[in-house]
Amino acid sequence: MxxxxxxxxxxxxxxxxxxxxxxxxxxxxxxxxxxxxxxxxxxxxxxxxxxxxxxxxxxxxxxxxxxxxxxxxxxxxxxxxxxxxxxxxxxxxxxxxxxxxxxxxxxxxxxxxxxxxxxxxxxxxxxxxxxxxxxxxxxxxxxxxxxxxEMLELSTPVVKLWDGVLALPLIGTLDSARTQVVMESLLSAIVETNSQIAIIDITGVPTVDTLVAQHLIKTITAARLMGADCYLSGIRPAIAQTIVHLGIDLVDIQTKAKLADAFALAQTRLGKTVVNVKSAAKSTSKHEDA
The missing domain is CATH 1.10.490 (Globin-like)
Structure with missing residues (x-):
């Protein structure tokens, strides 16, 4: 020793x-x-x-x-x-x-x-x-x-646009780990807010390949199982061409080019209409005068 x-x-x-x-x-x-x-x-x-x-x-x-x-x-x-x-x-x-x-x-x-x-x-x-x-x-x-x-959680915020309408703006590439966080955040928000419609906006997603499309489809399917209609917005021309070229089937998914268009569709789905207050007031005034 x-x-x-x-x-x-x-x-x-x-x-x-x-x-x-x-x-x-x-x-x-x-x-x-x-x-x-x-x-x-x-x-x-x-x-x-x-x-x-x-x-x-x-x-x-x-x-x-x-x-x-x-x-x-x-x-x-x-x-x-x-x-x-x-x-x-x-x-x-x-x-x-x-x-x-x-x-x-x-x-x-x-x-x-x-x-x-x-x-x-x-x-x-x-x-x-x-x-x-x-x-x-x-x-x-x-x-x-x-x-x-923590960054994954911060990069997948679920925003309440209207009573019954949620939006999930995505930025960057989707992988399996992030998809899991996205799905959990969206489903939790649907339950907490009792929302009927969820809009997934991919304007900030640079490219959509087969794997990314599969992740999106899984998330949309999960939202539907929770009783919420799910729309996909932010479909740019380049992404549309890529989706067609890859043969990705999005027939059953409601898609829009812009988030605003998807939000307008959601309002229609809920039986609501957005009107210009000034125009409506003028129209009412003319009707009363008549």
């Missing part, structure tokens, strides 16, 4: 001071973390690391469980503060130099043992640094996924 943990424990204060000095000259980010927090993290990690090293030199062992868990916390907090995974790993790696210095002073008369101790402690710190990078990367990926989901 290596005994470097004994050297670390005996020289804990000097190693901690050397470690903080090492970070100050290489990896210090005073714009992201204050001196007090940095010292707290370094002190706690050094304590956990030394305790674990008394029982094992395998960083994957049960003895290092608390050390690994603490590094996960550090990785998460540092990623939230703006550190990169590499900068977080250097927090661990910068401990090497002060530990090596203490080992050199303690074992200068035993070169063979010095090499062994340096190898053992360096190997553990290297592996812990890799685990730290993995933890930071995993947390970053989780944040990215969450942000993508």
């Amino acid at each position: 290596s005994s470097f943990h004994e050297v670390i424990r005996k020289n804990e204060s000097s190693i901690l001071a050397g470690w903080i000095a090492e970070m100050a000259s290489t990896t210090r980010r005073s714009d992201l973390m204050g001196d007090v927090e940095l010292k707290q993290q370094a002190t706690e990690f050094l304590r956990l690391f030394t305790d674990a090293a008394e029982s094992s030199t395998d960083p994957h062992s049960e003895a290092f469980f608390s050390t690994r868990e603490y590094m996960k916390e550090i990785a998460k907090s540092r990623m939230e503060q703006g550190f990169t995974p590499g900068e977080t790993a250097l927090f661990v790696l910068s401990l090497k130099q002060p530990v090596f210095n203490s080992l050199r002073d303690a074992l200068k008369s035993e070169p063979a043992k010095l090499v062994t101790e340096i190898w053992d402690v360096g190997n553990i710190l290297d592996r812990l640094a890799v685990q730290t990078v993995d933890g930071a990367t995993e947390f970053r990926d989780q944040v990215i996924v969450r942000q993508q989901e």
Whole structure:
């Protein structure tokens, strides 16, 4: 069993001071973390690391469980503060130099043992640094996924145009993941507002291929199953030609070139008529005069 943990424990204060000095000259980010927090993290990690090293030199062992868990916390907090995974790993790696210095002073008369101790402690710190990078990367990926989901929700707003009429303006390309969000948002809005008509506007969709058309048809079919008529607006000449060329069947789907046209159709479907108030007033006045 290596005994470097004994050297670390005996020289804990000097190693901690050397470690903080090492970070100050290489990896210090005073714009992201204050001196007090940095010292707290370094002190706690050094304590956990030394305790674990008394029982094992395998960083994957049960003895290092608390050390690994603490590094996960550090990785998460540092990623939230703006550190990169590499900068977080250097927090661990910068401990090497002060530990090596203490080992050199303690074992200068035993070169063979010095090499062994340096190898053992360096190997553990290297592996812990890799685990730290993995933890930071995993947390970053989780944040990215969450942000993508939030962006999907924000990019599929369901707008209430009128009592009983909803509009879903789509911008960008439709894929399977976004189609699921679109469908869930539209169906939820239909239930919440008890709407009879939903208009899907694809003016902002750059191209419509077979896959996009299938996604649209699925969404329209789902809306119909909820008891709402579904219209498709924003059919530009280029998209119309593409749909015909691909042989996509939209015969059973009511389509319009503009959202305004689809809205007018919805008003007719609901038995309502939009009139010009001034024109109607003039007509009423002439009728009364007559």
